[in-house]
Amino acid sequence: MKTIIVVAKYYPPLTNARSIQAKLFVDALTLKYKVILITVRNGDTFESNNENLVIIRVGKPPVVDSYKVGFFKKIARKLIKEFKVTFGNAWSREVSKELINNLQYSNNVISLSEPFDSHLAVLDVYKKHDFNWLCFYSDPWPHSIMPKPYSNSALPLISKLQEFRSKKVLNLADAVLLTNNKAMQYIEKKLQITLQHKCNIVRHQMADIDLDSKSVEGDSYIVHIGHLSKERVNVKFFQCLVDSLGHLKIDRIKLVGRVCDMFLNVIKENQWEDYFELVGEVEQKQAINIAFSAKAVLLIEAEMTDSPFIPSKLAEYFNIPIPILCLTNQFSESSDLISNINNGVVVTHCMDDNEMLKLIASLNSIDITEELYSRAKGVFSQQEVIKSVSELLT
Structure with a gap:
């Protein structure tokens, strides 16, 4: 070997x-x-x-x-x-x-x-x-x-x-x-x-985590995992998301991880305390299991003219059969992956309120089938890592 x-x-x-x-x-x-x-x-x-x-x-x-x-x-x-x-x-x-x-x-x-x-x-x-x-x-x-x-x-x-x-x-x-x-x-x-x-x-890898039984009791929620930094805060998008909760039959938005002071102030200024639950930082396994019982997961990227990044969080999201609501930029890698697999909804920073509201509402129509889930997991598979590295070894 x-x-x-x-x-x-x-x-x-x-x-x-x-x-x-x-x-x-x-x-x-x-x-x-x-x-x-x-x-x-x-x-x-x-x-x-x-x-x-x-x-x-x-x-x-x-x-x-x-x-x-x-x-x-x-x-x-x-x-x-x-x-x-x-x-x-x-x-x-x-x-x-x-x-x-x-x-x-x-x-x-x-x-x-x-x-x-x-x-x-x-x-x-x-x-x-x-x-x-x-x-x-x-x-x-x-x-x-x-x-x-x-x-x-x-x-x-x-x-x-x-x-x-x-x-x-x-x-x-x-x-x-x-x-x-x-x-x-x-x-x-x-x-x-x-x-x-x-x-x-x-590509980033997805963790092999034993998922707990999916919770069917309690509030229905959408969840963001990871650091919600000031660069990722788009007040217009969050306003549209809060306005859409009733239509989506979602009770609240859970934020798992650190949240910047800027967004904490946004929550206070808009009196959104009833809509957001600040979970704080937890271990990776607990965070993924919180996401597993959610109605959808949030992936938020900063507004940029170029998008050379692909968040490691996306690999974690592809590892669970839950629709993704992604706020990103036109032609980003995240947008391409989610659109090609069809396991979520992509909203871009440049959209107006009506466009955002219409797309967020379409979350209700996303159905993660077993075939779709298998395709999503294949994008971030360990075999792809081995293949890419093996070609370059001597």
């Missing part, structure tokens, strides 16, 4: 979306390959019973940033983070040493981002050693090349250095993995590089 070395800074027991997706990607690989995973050390225990996986942890456990800090401390913290992710840090240097020690077991190395540290660790070794390097970008990077509003947080001088570093990684790597073709075209345009000749698509 062939061995692959994977470098991923985020991995369980960390619970963020990047960690979950890293684990699902590694789990898929171990169906066919042995994997040596180099990741960050964590204070919590994480037991792996996968006989095809060896986990090597290096560096200090990551510190969770507090949101309750002053303005100047936030700026200083961001500057330090950006410098570390641009020029390398103690963790990436330790990973480089560990990678050299393990190259005797494999000629194939895959680095996962974000954060960019994983690519930097492999880049430093790649300059001096000969191996087959696959870099996996879950999203375009750095933030300066992202579409607004996500590029608003980019720091001008550091951004140019980050773009140079990102181009270097993408040009030097033997192959590139991205989550969708639109991301490839977007990065090519923004960084003025060519990737098509060495790029394969690896």
